[in-house]
Amino acid sequence: MATQIIYFMVSGRPEKAEFRVNCSTQDVKDLFQAAAEAGPNDILKLYNSSGNLINISPQLEANNPQSTYSLEVVASDYHNTDLTMSLEMDKLEKRLQSLERKIFTETGAIPDAVCELKDQVESFRNKLENVDHLSWLGLFKNMSEGKEKSYTTSRRTVASPNEERERVRQKFLEMSSLEITEDVKQYLKTPMFDNWQWEDAEMLVLLQVMFTDLDFMSTFNIELEVLQNFLYEVYCHYNNIPFHNFRHCFCVSQMMYGLIWLTDLRNNMDSTDLFIMLTSALCHDLDHAGYNNVYQINAQTELALRYNDISPLENHHCAIAFGILAKAESNILKNLTNEQYRRIREGMIQCILATDMARHNEILNKFKSAVPVFDFTNKEHKDVLMKILIKVSDISNEARPLDVARPWLDCLLQEFFHQSDMEKLEGLPVSPFMDRDKVSKPSSQTGFIGFVLLPLFTELTNLFPCLEKHILEPVRKALDYYREMEKALERQNQNPSSE
Secondary structure, eight states: OOEEEEEEEETTEEEEEEEETTSOHHHHHHHHHHHTTOOTTOEEEEEOTTSOEEOOSTTOOOOOTTSOEEEEEEOOSHHHHHHHHHHHHHHHHHHHHHHHHHHHHHHSSOOHHHHHHHHHHHHHHHHHHSGGGGGGGTOOBOOOSSSOOOBOOOOOOOOOHHHHHHHHHHHHHHHTTSOOOHHHHHHHTSTTOOGGGOOHHHHHHHHHHHHHHTTHHHHTTOOHHHHHHHHHHHHHTSOOOSSSSHHHHHHHHHHHHHHHHHTTGGGTSOHHHHHHHHHHHHHTTTTOOSOOHHHHHHTTOHHHHHTTTSSHHHHHHHHHHHHHHTSGGGOTTTTSOHHHHHHHHHHHHHHHHTTOGGGHHHHHHHHHHHGGGOOTTOHHHHHHHHHHHHHHHHTOGGGSOHHHHHHHHHHHHHHHHHHHHHHHHTTOOOOGGGOTTTOOHHHHHHHHIIIIIHHHHHHHHHHOGGGIIIIIHHHHHHHHHHHHHHHHHHHHHHOGGGO
């Protein structure tokens, strides 16, 4: 069996990796992870001798001890976890205060249960602020140089949100002139792309690559500095929440970028339509707070009142996007004609509003009727296709490799459970698919994949048969995977003594 030998440096020491040429990508990653003595949540980055990022895969080009690669290990998002928990505690305390005022106004007294809950929240906050209680979370990971790396509970400074954003901005600008290898560029065009390998600043660089690769810079006369400011502003307007965050924004944009290439849309749609779709994907969840439209409406939030209960989140995302574009330093539309601007604004609003799942059946049924007679010169057909493409991109995680998709499910359920906890606390109707007492991983996915993803992805594949292997087959396999998991869970519940 043929093998590949790769020479690389990690933490100042030379290493050598040998693997079969037909092994899986995960096997290669595991090999590098072991060589780097990296933890399971660490991000590995490999650079060639020219300093360019290259993809860790069985297709790595063989080298020799004189032209070694360089492997770096980056801790995955641990530096923000304790800050995020503190911010979540602040939100919880504010909601408790609101609930307390509401009950007192209506009854003239505060029930003992509310007082007890407040004491429990305060106690938990005190534990979070005590470093000794954080060791079980693995929050303080020592990434010091050298062969030995250990987990320690020693206190270290946590960057404020503004400091962290500035760090990302500086790194983004420093890296933005780096030449991305052809290997990474091609990988970026596929649903196989593993977002978990990339830091925020690096994802910003890859977004810049997408805009330049599609010739948007010259077509729309966009200055590089303005594009960078725009991308950075987009990054800053995504909140640090479990799912609807900047990484999700990147994944949706990357899937849209991949679909544009896989379906050869450059030969069937003009640059303005492609620009609308990619920019809409970037902006589609700006300033999402982690609570869906049902919560917004039931809780009568400011957004629900402002937008009269009509797609409050999606309308808000649009407003934030055009607020960014209203600033001269980040306005990538400033050199367009009035007609171009009007068309792009109209298209972005249509695309972003289409991501409201309340409109799912309406949009899908319209697309289904168009597919048999689809005509790219028909504006209605093209408009509904653009809506379908952003919808597919938005909920495309299960079309990705299992080891990429599974962490996203954990993130989504975390956000769902947080909302249902708030709904219970505030006496609002609890969304059944978000209730931690009723939902399991397999049950959450079998219905969603079977009734939402498969019909949507099937219709898109009917128009573009080339997508069968890229997105439809992986979704079918994901459904089989969660059905088997659900059966195993049922068997386990029926025979608890067999554990």
